[in-house]
Amino acid sequence: MENRSQWGTRAGFILAAVGSAIGLGNIWRFPYVAYDNGGGAFFLPYLIALFTAGIPILIMEFTMGHKFRGSSPLTFARLNKKSEALGWFQVFVSFGISTYYAVIIGWALAYAWFSFNLSWGSDTQAFLFADYLQVSDPPTQMGSLVPGVLFPLIIVWAVVLSVLFKGIKKGVEAANKVFIPTLVVLFLIIVIRAVTLEGAAEGLNAFFQPNWSQLTDPTVWTAAYTQIFFSLSICFAIMITYSSYLPKKSDITNNAFITGLSNSGFELLAGIGVFSAIGFVAVTTGGGIDDFAGAGVGLAFAVFPQIINEMPFLNGFFGFLFFASLVLAGLSSLISICETYILAFQEKFNITRTKAVAIGGGLSALISLVYATQGGAHFLTAVDRYVLTVGVGLGGLLEVILIAWAIRKVKTLKDHADGLSQIRLGAWWTICLTVITPVLLGYMMILQLKNDFTAPYVDGYPLAVVGPWGMGALALVIVFAVVFSLFKWRGGKETSVNSDKEVSG
Template sequence: METRSQWGTRAGFILAAVGSAVGLGNIWRFPAVAYENGGGAFLIPYLFALLTAGIPILILEFTMGHKYRGSAPLTFRRMNKKTEFIGWWAVLVAFVISTYYSVIIAWAMSYSVFSFNLNWGEDTGGFLFGDYLKLAENPGEVGSFVPGVLIPLILVWVIVLGILFKGVKKGIEIANRIFIPALVVIFLIIVIRAITLPGAMDGLEAFFTPDFSKILNPDVWVAAYGQIFFSLSIAFAIMITYSSYLPKKSDITNNAFITGFGNSSFEILAGIGVFGILGYMAGQLGEPVSEVVDAGVGLAFVVFPEIINQFPGLNALFGFLFFASLVLAGLTSLMSITETYVAGLMDKFKISRGKAVFFGGGVAALISLLFATQGGLYFLDAADYFINQFGVALLGLVEVVLIAWILREVKNLKDHANEISDIKLGAWWTVSLSLITPVVLGYMMYGLLKQNIMKEFDNATGNYEGYPDAFILWGGWAVAIGALVIGVVLAITKWKKPSVEDEETYKKEAQ
């Protein structure tokens, strides 16, 4: 008899997986990345990357979690005892991301309230960095707590940890059944309104007009793989954890295709909405669309408030809907990120869900308070850059090389997926995992290491200009390396022995 928590329905799992994949990056990162890398032509490498890296790794992680019935650390341990540390490394990467991701959701909560009275005024940049974040003058300064960030941050954690306390079926599944349809409806309203604005077609033309000359640039293909990789929530324990809650009979490959294409569809929808609105803004300012394109914090919390100020009719409602969509997208992702270390603690130390949520989520919430100080944005930038590039991307490379080349588990996992799935895996999946993905990720890591040796820092938020090298290098590397070191320590910590029933259940299911 299955003793592990399970999803109530297949739709519940898919909504949760899509909810994890659809996050802030879909709305504020993808449109700018696509625009800068060939517009409509970017969809060619993007689709290729989805089919040769995104969906193959989704299938891989869905299959691993389903076959080995555990959190990321337990899954890697059951695959090979020597690789448990990789599971903990992935969990620690998720832990770090949760500490600052929660703060960005808190900003969006505040801005959804600000929308009603347009509190940000005419100088939206000055309001964000000065009035709202009360940003310290120099990177490295902590300063005092900022109440406008601290209060919604506490609310974010109360919501997320409250949902996780309820468990998989009664908490995560029910929350995603509410949040994901609400997010889709809200964003459809935004998109419909956006494309009816004067100048919207100019924005859409800028977004979709293909620049095929860029297709031959290898950096464009790297950008496509990077976008797929970072937007699908792969390679940092989430999909392994979620799929471990699937019933024994589950269509792995179908679920992966639905999740992958669902995420990409939302990204393209976000691009239409964002560029429709940017086209309107460009028309109002009498400038080309290229002059108003931005990404990350700048797009969401500076450019969009400027647009909302000029919005024709019901601008307060439109502003609320936009920031509410950020909150919903963020909450569904934060739930999944936090569940990775909750599940890891439950498996390793045989503690109750309540205790795992209290200790794991509680520590993450306490650490997140650092980002609610006057120096919070500086620390957020350093942590985000290094944990994404040298946590998520490097983890993905290690994961596929380990499974495909060292443990040679591809055939075993393929057989497991094919046994229960309608869409059978063949040479496409094997070649993608064994050759295409490792080569592309290896090239990405080479470029990132070269960039950091040359001290050419950059990220989607664009806030590194003027940062001291020492702050980024020491602070950022401390976070990235610290996640790996703590992961190794947790891996060598003795397991609290599972019950006989748990081991017997797993062995029977594995046969």
């Protein structure tokens, strides 16, 4: 087998995997999803989802990457030559995500700077959309580049590409050894401050108060599985890519449990911090929790600046800490997303890592300029919904069906993981992958496709936006996946592991 990069230490790999899993969604999505789906009661379906879908798929992907020593397309080609297109589908989903994810990190970087003078003023929502993003109307209009978005975006890509150029050990691993501990320290400071604010108890009560009756609602269980699925970076090609750099002797199952539980621990921490702060602003302004509880861009860039405005002292300092946390969480995730297609291009076309980073990362950076325009926020919303939500969900469903039912390799992967790990996989893992996960992912995807391909479309956007920027982007991902799977592997990499003998052995 060819020489390839490896992680320098086990801790380096775990920090990188955790860094990929802990992203913007942990901070601005999980707290509201839990609150909106039963509060404290939501943790029951959440934990069930973690142990029946999240960690089982994580173990599966760690095992695939470790056993077949390749990018997602190469791994799937070695599993079965006919399944290579699925690997490319996941890679191009990640490519699409990277083009706009960098822009959101740029927003956070700009807001970290705004924090020092509370530049967003008293009307934080108007500042976000009108003053900062300069959002176009109508939404179909691209408009001109917005300097306040463009310059932070350039900085983000400069940091990410410089890390990727340095390689796995000196670049990705070294960066995550700095980013993740710093992120945890910064966020702990924020949480400690948040829980000591007036009204924090009201916010935490709203977050943890269980509404057991909601557990009879199927959408609550779907929300739990969706949250686990998207927050662990599974089926993005990321974990297959990262685990392909593991040394031959690696405790795969233990690594997966550490990664999964660390991610969930951070989500719980984020929920405590966010709802303590929401309780504070609700009490201070005389509003209700529902007036401020939300998810996504609005929570991070409109509600939190309002919370920061109301803080009794050191507003700018805590504002900086919050947005710096978003930047660090975003950078570690973006690096992992980019690594998927860098390794795939490197192996498919037998080019150097430097050339793969320049081509893959450079092209993604160039495309991301579209989201730095006045219409960028509209386009971003559509691409995010179809490429991320639909694309990752569909890729995950096809992956599990392929492994569990089409080529029936669950036992092969189980034997490989058991041969290396302290924790042996029993019937629990097999049942989860062959029965529970495919059924639930299938149900999720039916609901998702029904919602996203029938009017009204995403956030009420017209088909003129959703069609080309949402559905069109997803269609391009599918087309590129098929086309790239038809190219021959240069250097004969697809035969460096005999797919039939190696998999069955």
